[in-house]
Amino acid sequence: MRVGIVMPLADLRGGAELMMLHLLRANKQLTNIEYTLVFFENGPLVKEAEKLGYSVNIYHTGKLRQFGRYVSTVFSLFQWMKRENIDIVMSWMSKAHLYAGPAAWLARIDAIWFQHGTPDMDFLEKCLKYIPAKAVLCPSQAAKESQSRNNPKLRTIVIYPAVDLREYDPSALPPSKEVRKTLGLPVKSRIVGIVARLQRWKGIHIFVEAAALVAKDHPDIHFVIVGGNHRSEPDYPDELASQALSLGIANKIYFAGHQANVSSWIHSVDILVHCTVGIEPFGMVIIEGMALGKAVIAAKAGGPLEIVTHSENGLLVPPNDAAELSMAILKLIEEPEYYTELCSAGLNRAKAFSTERLSNDMAEFLESLRIGA
Incomplete structure (x- = not known):
């Protein structure tokens, strides 16, 4: 045909x-x-x-x-x-x-x-x-x-x-510490990341707010935002930078911009966050994170509900809620065995896509x- x-x-x-x-x-x-x-x-x-x-x-x-x-x-x-x-x-x-x-x-x-x-x-x-x-x-x-x-x-x-599971295969990539060195990220610190175009509905400002809450309890943690500007919202990147500065975490957040090697950036983080404030039609980045063996936290609305089973292969949090997002991040940081279980279950879930x-x-x-x- x-x-x-x-x-x-x-x-x-x-x-x-x-x-x-x-x-x-x-x-x-x-x-x-x-x-x-x-x-x-x-x-x-x-x-x-x-x-x-x-x-x-x-x-x-x-x-x-x-x-x-x-x-x-x-x-x-x-x-x-x-x-x-x-x-x-x-x-x-x-x-x-x-x-x-x-x-x-x-x-x-x-x-x-x-x-x-x-x-x-x-x-x-x-x-x-x-x-x-x-x-x-x-x-x-x-x-x-x-x-x-x-x-x-x-x-x-x-x-x-x-998702191309060959491209997002952790065994096909260098160890995450080596990837961090290549990308200029802290090697020993835990890193929480988000991958999304810099649009307001993607909830990057919620991520920044949650990062500030997490940093109060764990000042050693770093955060990375991977995603390019969007022509419909040219002022949003500057707003995010100002927000990080006003919250006192500008030295803990790295704005990576648009990157072609997304798999390497996801591989470099310990926790991958998805926190749209609008209805996400699907959420491909969630699958990418799972495929690379990362613990994922996603907004509890739209497509992510069809990918993530809460507490089984990832965590779901209410959209537009920085406090809930920060608590989910802290749970994964402070409960290493639970973190490992979610990573393993997510890796298995990704095979369905x-x-x-x-x-x-x-x-x-x-x-x-x-x-x-």
């Missing part, structure tokens, strides 16, 4: 982009699904797809309000679908379906699209309700429930994201569409 994937982004900074790369890599082991790709921009993901041997086209769409460019892109996609003999077209993000959906309707091809977030009824979501689709994919039950409320008549399917599982789940769903199941 030939499946066309339409992707608006070509960077490799977000979870949606990484999930697509994981799918493309793992799918090379299958013979029943053949993907062909269209991107709306050039970038690292395009190069990775080409390295893997996939057919890639790039169509620059311009702004959505440029009606002439919009029509031209839809027609180009229609021609591409016909030329490539595509059986099903999959828009990898909601924006892509604004273009690929009408093109698929013209080509009389089934269209599906991926809702990677928890939608609100903005202009984009309202438009999507009127564009034909066979189904919409979601990364978690939490995202599915949100999507179903927006459009209850549309079939919704959960396809969980994945392999890239092979992602590829097989996607192939099974696509085959079911073809036979009309």
Whole structure:
């Protein structure tokens, strides 16, 4: 079966982009699904797809309000679908379906699209309700429930994201102390880390506040924040730095910025924190931490509830609650046997989110569409 994937982004900074790369890599082991790709921009993901041997086209769409460019892109996609003999077209993000959906309707091809977030009824979501689709994919039950409320008549399917367990294999990396030396982090101190883009809904300010509370009891502990700035919130990084300074812990927090070698940074910490204050659609970084044998603490809302079983393979804390987060960190620091148990259980839990599982789940769903199941 030939499946066309339409992707608006070509960077490799977000979870949606990484999930697509994981799918493309793992799918090379299958013979029943053949993907062909269209991107709306050039970038690292395009190069990775080409390295893997996939057919890639790039169509620059311009702004959505440029009606002439919009029509031209839809027609180009229609021609591409016909030329490539595509059986099903999959828009990898909601924006892509604004273009690929009408093109698929013209080509009389089934269209599906991926809702990677928890939608609100903005202009984009309202438009999507009127564009034909066979189904919409979601990364978690939490995202599915949100999507179903927006459009209850549309079939919704959960396809969980994945982590490349080879990349996040602690036995394939140097010992964490050596990694710390390379990264310029304290070798002997315990380190608590968070990996997230610097956006307010990611709750980095909650992490900083909790760090200050932990430091009162354990002044030897250090903290690291790994994640780049986001153009929608250019002032947030400076706010975080000012917050750390005002709380008296500026010398204990390291702002690493955007890093390509995320696995090394996670491997360097003892405890990995996820503390979004909004609804997290999934929480891939939680799996990455588990796969590297780290104790994880996650916000008790949305996707993390489908990954973490509280006190069994990680800890869950209420969102937007620095005091509860600090107590969870202290529990792991002060109870080493319990800490070790959670690390081991998390490592085992991560195996359920392999890239092979992602590829097989996607192939099974696509085959079911073809036979009309």
